[in-house]
Each structure stands twice: as structure tokens, then as C-alpha cells.
Amino acid sequence: MTQATVKIQKVLKERSVRAYLNRVLFVFIIVSLITFFVLPMLWLFTAPFDASPSLHLEMPDWTLNNFREMVENPYALRSIGNSFILAGGTVLIVLIAGAPAAYVLSRARFRGRDTALYILLLFSSIVTGSAAMVPLFFITLQLGLIDSYIGTILVLTGGLLPASIFILKDFTDTIPRSFEESARVFGANSFQMLRDVVAPVIRPGLAVIAVWAFVNVWSNFLLPFILLRSPSKSPAAVVMYSFYTDGGQAIIRVIAAFSIVYTIPVLLAYLFVNRRYGFRFYGGIKG
């Protein structure tokens, strides 16, 4: 054997050892990841079907009685409907108001545009926090929108618009301007151009924002708790905290059954959007 072939064999052997180690590391990482993410979720798939669920994980004594008990609660199912109204309404307004604004901000360069966007992004963090709850309460009260879905939807929209516009603007920045220029040449007006050229191209961005806003509203507790006064209008996030006995004991059977019923819509929304449009940022968001 020449020295060269010995050397080549040595290199090849080293490579295969390294490839093997890489493989082991890869499998180890994947398994740990899945364990880390799935382990805390298991309760959600066992407790609702357990005859005597508790706040720890155990093999269920299978039953569907928890769901019967949950359905008998007058507010439970209605609250899911209320959550749909709030989340659906907010998503609609965020998209209708946010997409054109994001487009304009992407194409027309106003002085101080970036700074304005950042300041709005910052303001949205106070407004969704608890200190602004009292001002928000008075503003909606004065506008006559307290205890109304539309008032709550508008407040939720105000909190979500800056981040939505920020993300959508980045999506739009990645579209070549020539698309719209050729639409212009063929005589499209601004609205047609937005609807027929821009919207289809940024559709994945719209889908991402829709799911993100939906999930946010679906889980928001504080705003609907403060702005919607009648229990019959309360969304699921608020009603979930009403499943307690008069003595203040959590009724785990109802909470467990409700948890899964309350989670399934967001899961379906994600799966639907992911299948139809792909839930990815593609080129979007690079600041």
C-alpha cells in the first residue's frame, strides 16, 4: 500500500466515525426536543377523559362524563362562541386595516417612518399591560362601547396592529416593485393592484398574522375581563376561571374537559392555515 492510500483510508475512517457521532448527536437532540415539548402537554390528552382527574399526570380511567358535566354548565359552550366572535372580529379588522397600511409603509417612504413604527410597537406593550386598563376602560366607556364586542375588538386590534404592520411590511418589502409597476402599466387602479397583485403574493404573511392575532385574542384574559361586563358575553379565557365550587375549590373534571375543547379551535386554525398557505415567514421579517 502506498502512503497516499493509507492516508486516504485514514481520512475516510475518520469521516465515518465523525458521521456516526453526528448521527447519534442528531437523534439525541431530536428525542430530547420532542420530550421537552410533549411532556407538559400529555395532561391535556389524559385528564379530560379520566373519571377522577387531578392536577397530575396519570393513566386515565376512561370516561366522557367530564364533557357531559361541562356542557351542562350554562356558560361553557357559549363562551367558546364568544371567543370566536372576539378572535374572528379582531383578525378581520387587523387584516383589513393593517395590510393596506403595511403596504403603504413599505412602498412610500415617510420621514421618520421607522421611528414611528418602533414607537407604536413600544406603546402596544404598555396598552396590553395592566397599567393602561383603567384609561382603556374610561375610553371605551366614553365611546359607549363598554360591554360590547365591537369595543373589545377595537381595543384588541389597537394592541395587535403595530406588530402586525411591522411584520407585514417586512413581507411586502421582499416583493419586487416591478410586479406592481407592470400592473400599473396595464391600467390597474391602486385598489385593484392591492387586491390582485399584492394580496396574493403576501398571502402567506397574511395567514401568519391571522393565526398569530387569532391565538393572541383567543388566550387574552385581562381585556375581555375588564371590558365585557355581562357573564353571557365572556370569552373562554375568562369563563375558565369560573369553574370553581362555592368553597373556592377548582372543579378539575370541568376544567380538564373545557381545556381540550378550548384548545382544539386554535389547533385546527393552525393546521388549516399551515396546510393551505404554509405557516412560515418565508422572506419576511428581517428588520
Place this chain on the structure above:
Amino acid sequence: MNKETEEKQQLLQAPSPAGVVVSRKSALIWLIPSTIIVLAFLIAPAIWTLILGLTNYRLTGVEAASPQFVGLENFTNALTDPDFLNSIRVTVLFVLGSAVFGQALLGFLIAWTIRDLAPKYRSAIELVVILAWIIPSSVVTFLWIAMLNGPEGTLNTILGIDTEWFLEYPLLSIIVFNIWRGTAFSMLLSSAALASVPPSFLQTARLAGASNWQILRDVVLPSIKGYLITNLLLITLWTFNDFTPFLLTGGGPGGKTETVPVFIYQEALRFLELGYGSAIAAIALAINFVIAMFYLRSSRKNAAS
């Protein structure tokens, strides 16, 4: 660029030969709906909150009827309030641990690890990570109580030990919780970033004999820096203002998990000290502003280079 052309470009970016893509009139009309909503439900309450921070407004007692302007008193009080200073410290640790080092690194690691997997495995892994992100907060609370609480918590059962995680390691518990909760966003963004690296760069580097690590460091990271900075900015701000840990630990034990939003909640809505709570919110805003400017500056530097 001279001053005159700069002014011409003030409102609309330089039109390309085919003409302006959107007229000034439609640009303004399209901004109206967002502007109205943002003015009424975002800017007005935010400014109102900032003004309340200058008063001694409370929801009960004499000050409820006629709040007085107290100038900067709330702010000077805050800076000597050990509970507030503690909440700043807790928040910094929470943000660094769970967002900057937790979500951003783990999210990137997942995106990097699964980038070449078959689509069906890839979607399965993405699904579990995203599920942790979209399950409603109140449900997530119960899941993590079942995970960590008491001797029969899932983690204790598996490890065969008896640790009161929320009492003995409160901050660590909410950090791990928040990594679990929020990694999806960083994973999605990192995937998008990795997809944006031209494959030819990677091939060239590989032909030149670069190792995985070298490719990551010298080719991939420099070309996706912009994405990573945006990601860090958004998750830092979101985590700083996140209220969910309160649902798990209520700020305790002994203030060890009392982040700034929890502190504001306690002052404003539990003790009804609205003036003081609002002043703290203003300070939080100022801190967020500094963080945003820091990221903005590094992203500009990055764009320039």
C-alpha cells in the same frame, strides 16, 4: 444626494421609470383605518397612562375624586423602592434566560437541526413546538402545574425525586416554562432566515472543505444577522412585558418571580395605586425604548456593512 432630491423623496420613494406604484392620495386613504384605531385605542390610553404617572391617582379614597399632580414624586419613589428594583432584576434575568439565551438559541438550534429532514418529520417536530405556543394561556397554566407541582408532578415522578420546583427554583421554573412557551416564534424566524441563505454559498464553502461549524459561523450567521436581530428585538419586548408567569407563581415566593408587569399589576389593580403603577409603566416603556434603540442601531450597522 443633495437636499432638493432628498425632499422630493420625502413622501414617496424615487419613482422607477414605469411610474409611481402608489399615489399619494391612495397612500393616505389606506393609512386612515389603522391610524384611527391606533390613535383611539393605543396612543390615547398610552399617553393617558403616562400622564397618570405624574399624579397620585388612586381608585379609592380622597385621591380618587381629585387626583393631584405630584410631578416626578412617583418616579423618585420608584427608584428607591426595593420591591421595584427587585422586579427590574428579576425581569432582566427572566428576559436574558428565557428569551435571549433560551428561545433564540433553542429556536435556532431546532431550525438548524431539522433543516434537511424529510418534510413530514419536519412538520411533526414543528407542530409540537408550535402547539406549545398556541395553547391558550389559562390551559397552559394547568399543564405546567401538573408538570411541576408537588410530589406527584410529572417531572418529579419521572426523576423519582420530591422537589417543590415553584418554591425552591421559582425563577428557573418560569424561565424553562417561557422557553417551552415561546420558542416557536424563534424557530419559525430562524427557518425563514436559513432558507434565505443562497445554496451556492453553502456548496462553495463545502467544496472549500469547511466543517459544519465553520459554515455556520462564517457563512450562515453573517448572512442572517438581520433576521436574528429582529427576532431578538421582538422576543425581548414580548418577554419583558409578558404576564403569564403570574398565572403560575403569582409573583412569589417572596417576590422571586415578580417581574415588572406583575409589579405593575399588583400596584395598579390590587393596591389600586394607579398613579404609582402608571409611573412604573412609564419607566418600563423607557427601558423598552432603550432596548429597541439598541437593536435598531445594531441592525442599521448590520445593513450598512
